[in-house]
Amino acid sequence: MARTKTKSNPYQPYIDALRKKQHQLLDSFERDKAAGNALPDDGIQDLADKAASAYSKELNFSLSDTERNLLMQIEEAFNRIKDDAFGKCSNCGNIIGEKRLQAVPWTPYCIDCQELQEKGLLG
Numbered sequence: 001m002a003r004t005k006t007k008s009n010p011y012q013p014y015i016d017a018l019r020k021k022q023h024q025l026l027d028s029f030e031r032d033k034a035a036g037n038a039l040p041d042d043g044i045q046d047l048a049d050k051a052a053s054a055y056s057k058e059l060n061f062s063l064s065d066t067e068r069n070l071l072m073q074i075e076e077a078f079n080r081i082k083d084d085a086f087g088k089c090s091n092c093g094n095i096i097g098e099k100r101l102q103a104v105p106w107t108p109y110c111i112d113c114q115e116l117q118e119k120g121l122l123g
């Protein structure tokens with residue numbers, strides 16, 4: 001891994017945790033894919049496009065809803081880190097507790113809003 005940024009990032013532990021989880025999810029997908037047919041590597045541009053769409057279709061079939069949701073939440077968490085909005089509840093804007101972020105760094109909600117969401121009272 002190349003290190004392009006040397007300035008210390010307060011989000012780094014969460015970034016590491018998010019990457020680790022993302023890799024776990026994608027690794028199980030990659031293993032499934034490796035067991036199937038490999039795509040021919042003949043360098044045609046058009047084929048690369050097809051491969052890209054096949055990849056996401058395959059990804060859709062190989063992962064459960066929960067795993068897909070988690071991957072989406074992880075990506076959104078990375079976006080929040082970029083936007084400097086990480087750690088704030090996407091619903092009420094309150095700061096999400098540090099312990100909660102350590103346990104589930106991809107969560108978009110504070111504990112209160114998470115409860116509301118689970119009861120179907122959010123949005």
Ligand SMILES: [Zn+2]
Nearest residue numbers: 089092110113
């Ligand atoms: Zn909230």
